[in-house]
Amino acid sequence: MRGKDDIIVQKFGGTSVANFERMRRAAEHVKRAYSKGLGVAVVVSAMAGETDKLINLGRSAVKSTYDDEMDVLVSTGEQVSCAIFSMILREMGIKSKSYLGHQIRIITDSNYTNARIIKIETEKLLSDIQQKIVPVIAGFQGVTPDGRITTLGRGGSDTTAVAIAAALKAKVCEIYTDVPGVFTTDPNLVSSARKINFISYEEMVELASLGAKVLQIRSVEIAARFNLPIHVRSTFSDETGTIVASDINKISETPI
Ligand code: ASP
Numbered sequence: 001m002r003g004k005d006d007i008i009v010q011k012f013g014g015t016s017v018a019n020f021e022r023m024r025r026a027a028e029h030v031k032r033a034y035s036k037g038l039g040v041a042v043v044v045s046a047m048a049g050e051t052d053k054l055i056n057l058g059r060s061a062v063k064s065t066y067d068d069e070m071d072v073l074v075s076t077g078e079q080v081s082c083a084i085f086s087m088i089l090r091e092m093g094i095k096s097k098s099y100l101g102h103q104i105r106i107i108t109d110s111n112y113t114n115a116r117i118i119k120i121e122t123e124k125l126l127s128d129i130q131q132k133i134v135p136v137i138a139g140f141q142g143v144t145p146d147g148r149i150t151t152l153g154r155g156g157s158d159t160t161a162v163a164i165a166a167a168l169k170a171k172v173c174e175i176y177t178d179v180p181g182v183f184t185t186d187p188n189l190v191s192s193a194r195k196i197n198f199i200s201y202e203e204m205v206e207l208a209s210l211g212a213k214v215l216q217i218r219s220v221e222i223a224a225r226f227n228l229p230i231h232v233r234s235t236f237s238d239e240t241g242t243i244v245a246s247d248i249n250k251i252s253e254t255p256i
């Protein structure tokens with residue numbers, strides 16, 4: 001069995017998997033870590049815009065709202081992206097296998113459209129990693145103890161990634177996005193925005209509550225609970241991004 005220090009989780013957001021070219025760019029980050037001999041688990045969001053489309057589709061179908069069926073519908077966005085991402089990895093010569101939440105068994109409560117993760121079974125993931133297979137996990141989704149599909153709320157793939165990283169005792173959870181890290185304000189809106197190199201969990205939760213959309217708040221809370229460093233960085237460069245961790249000691253130890 002690999003030691004915990006050998007595993008990292010890489011999560012790619014919607015804009016990072018928006019088309020095949022971007023997925024290939026994202027897959028280069030997987031290849032870089034994999035080639036260093038690290039065990040890599042990948043978590044993907046739906047391709048950009050797909051979740052909104054699915055929500056609109058469900059809402060336009062009937063007058064009432066059926067949250068449990070909405071989750072079955074909306075979770076398909078990630079089913080598409082994890083299958084394609086896995087195909088792309090295979091084409092690059094990396095062994096990989098896609099997983100939906102219920103296949104791993106990411107168990108959640110039954111709070112449909114905003115469920116919380118209760119437990120993650122790690123057996124299949126650890127066995128893949130040990131065999132140098134990269135599991136490509138559909139973010140944002142889980143399953144209730146009695147087998148119903150759930151989703152984790154908007155931006156929930158971050159929470160999937162951090163929870164998987166905590167369960168696998170990974171050394172870091174890398175969150176790949178379309179900006180080079182966490183900024184003092186949104187760099188897409190304000191050109192004077194400054195990148196933050198290090199930020200504590202508490203400050204990150206605060207930033208997220210103020211509306212910074214870079215990480216789902218729940219993902220930061222889980223990272224804090226397990227003292228797991230998060231590295232928010234751009235898919236489109238190899239630069240170091242923002243490290244979210246507990247303190248300076250932890251930060252200086254954080255592998256980047
Ligand atoms: N696809 C979901 C959303 O758009 C989850 C995520 O991207 O994190 O909210």
Ligand code: MG
Pocket residue numbers: 013155158213214215216
């Ligand atoms: Mg997001």
